[in-house]
Amino acid sequence: MKPSEILTPIKQRYGTAIQRIDRLDDRRLVLHVDAGALKSICRFLFRDLDARYIAGIGADDRPYSGRFMVAHNFAFDRDGLLASVLAMLPADAPEVDSIAGEVPAASWSEREFHDLVGIVPRNHPNPKRLVLPDGWPDRVHPLRKERPWNDRPDGYDEDRPFAFDPAPPGCVVVPLGPFHPTLDEPAHFRLYVDGEIVRGCEYRGFMVHRGIEKLAESVLTYNDIPMAAERICGICGCVHNVAYAQAVEQAASIPVPPRAEYIRTIMLEIERLHSHLLWVGLAGHILGYDTLFMHCFRIREPVMWIAEKISGNRKTYALCLIGGVRWDITPELHDELDQVLNRLEAQWRPLVSALLEDRNLRRRAAGIGVADRALIKEQGLIGPVARAAGIDIDCRRDHPYAAYDRVDFDVILAQDPDVWGRISVRAREVFESIRIIRQCLVKLPAGLLQAPIADELPIGRIGMSSVEAPRGESHHWLITGENHRPRRWRVRAPTYQNLQGIPAMIRDQRLADMTITLGSIDPCFSCTDRLETVDVRTGAVRVCPPEELRDRLRQRWNEPTTP
Amino acid sequence: MLQNLCQKMFRRSLWVYHANSGGCNGCDIEVLNVLTPYYDVERFGIKLVASPRHADVMLCQGPAMRSTAQALRRAYEAMPSPKLVFAVGSCAGGGGLWYDTYSVLGPVETVIPVHYYIPGCPPRPEAILYGVALALGLVDKQVAATRIGHAAFPVPRYHPEDLRPEGGLAIYQRQEKI
C-alpha cells in the first residue's frame, strides 16, 4: 500500500479535522490534526487500519509556535510506513484526551509526557508518576524550555514515598529490586503474591532516567549526541547511535554514502551477535544452566575483540556522525572479521542444536511468560517477544535502513509465545546476523565514509527512524532546531513497550518464574536480586536471600509437570 | 597506606557485591565478563555475591541518581566493615556525561565513600581485574599520579558559541539559556 492509499480512508472520515499532511518521504508521514480529533484518529489507525503503536511524544513548542505539541507514532509494518499524528495544544491549557483507553500501548508514553512536559492526558486510566524520582516536586516539568538542564528545584523531598496501589485482598507484597547486581538498570517491581502464585504487579522503574533528552536539547550539539545516544544502553548502544543519526539525516535530507551504510549494517549486526550470545547465556544462568552461560560468554568474547579492533572500544563504538561513520573496515579487518565469523558459526551451531533439543530446558521454559497475539497487539510488544509468537515483524525488513535492503536474510519466527520461543528465536537469529555480515563484507563498496555537509541543517523539520535492536525496535523521533541541536528528541527503546506487557505475562504464574519471564524480554534482570517479602497483615519485612529464590527456581527443574 | 590496610584486612577471598545505581549497563556486562572463562576472576578467590551483607567490596556503576541514592546508601550501610568501594566506569567515578542533569546527583562519591576508581567507558575487563588486584596488593601500581592543571582562562565545557574573541583572548560570555 502506498501512503496515499492509507490516507484516503483517513481523509474521507475526518476531513477538515486533518489540517495538513506532510510526506517526509515515501515511507514517512506526518498528519497535523485537531487536538479534539486526536483520540478518534488514533483509535481509527490502531483498530481499523491495524497499525502498530510505537510511541507518544510531548514537546514544549512555546518558544517557536507558542503552543505545546503532542504526537503519537504508528507503524504500518506490512506497508513499510511510519506515521506521526501530531496535534498542537494551547500554551495556557496543555491538556489532551488520553488515548490509553483505546490504545493501551500508549499508557506509559502519556504518563511520561505528563511528568516531563506537563501535558495532562485527560481521563488517563492510571495517571501516576512514571519517570521522575518520587521526591520530585509536582509542578516542575524538566522538559519545559524554561527549566535548565541542571535543574535543582525547590521542594525536592527524598523521603517522599511512591504511592503504590493497595494489594489485592489475601495477597502478600513481594518487592523485587531496585538493585539488580548482575545486570541492567535498577528497577522496582512490587509483586502481589498469593501463596506461590503471582496475582499482579506494579512497576516503579525509570531509576536510570538521566535526562539525556534534555541534555540534547540544551547542551550538546548534533554531532555530540550520537555519543550520548549510545550511552542510553550499554548493550544495544550502537542501535541508538545509528537511529539518532538516521533521524537527523532524514529530517535534513542528507544522503549517506553507501560504504557508510554498509559499515553501519556490519556494526549493528556485530552488536546483535554479542547481545544475543549474552542473552542466551543469561537466560541459561537464570534457569540454573550455568554451563550454557559459560559457553556463551566464551564464544562471545572474540566478537568483543573484533569490535574493539574496528572501533577502538569493546562497547560504545562511537560509530556515527551525521552523514556517515567514523570507522572503516580495512582489508586486514575484513579478513579477521571473516575468521571470527567462521569460528563463531562453527562453535555456535553444535551449542544451538544441543540447546534446542534439551528436553529439560524446554520443559522448564515452555508455557512460562506467555504473551499471546492479543497482548502483543494491545501493548505494542515487539522484537523477539513478537516473533516468538509467530508475528512476522522486523524493522530491518519492514522499514529498511542502512544497507538492509541490499542483503538477503530471513526473519526468524517461532510458534511458541513463551520463554522457550524467545530462546529459540534469539539463538537462531545469530546465524542470520552472520549471514548478513558476510554479504556486507562481500558487497562493501569503495567510497566516502562521510557525506560532506556544508550548510547548516534546516530548522523545524521532523525526522523519525526505527532500528531493530536485539530486543526489538528502537524508535527515534526529533525536530531539528537552532544552535546546532534538536529542539526535541524522543527515544523509545524496545523495553519500554515490552515491559508494559510484563504484568499480563506473569499473572497467575509462580513466583519462581518471575525472573525468567522478566529476563525473557531482556530488560536484563538478575537471579541475584534482592528480594524482600512484606507480610501485608503484620507489616513485617523478611529479606529473602536471592539464593533462596534461585533455589526455588531450580527446584522446579525436578518437578514432573508444570501445572 | 590504604593498600597496606587492604592487604591486612582482605587477605583471603574477596566477596563482591555489584550495584548499578543508574548506569547504562555497559559497565555491568564488563563486570559480568570478568566472571567468565576468559578472565575468570574466581582464580583470585573473588566471588560475586547477591547480598551486600555478605560482601567485602562493592562495585558501583553509574552515577548517583536521585531515585537510587537512598537504596545505594542502604546497601552500603548493610555491608559489614571493613569494606571497600570501587567506582567502576566514568559515570561512577566522575558522574559521566550527565553529571549535572536534573535527575543525577553526580559521581557515587556524593552519596557513599569511594576508595578506588577504575576509569573507562566501560573499562575493559582487564582494567577491572587490574584495579581489584591493585587494591589487594597483588600487583604494583604502574602509573604515577599527576596533577591536571586548569586552563588559564575558563573554557566553557558546553556552549562554545558563547566564546567571543577580544584582543587575542577568548572571552566567555555567559548567555541566558533557555
Ligand code: SF4
Ligand atoms: S561509564 Fe560508560 S559504560 Fe559505564 S555506565 Fe557509564 S556510560 Fe555506561
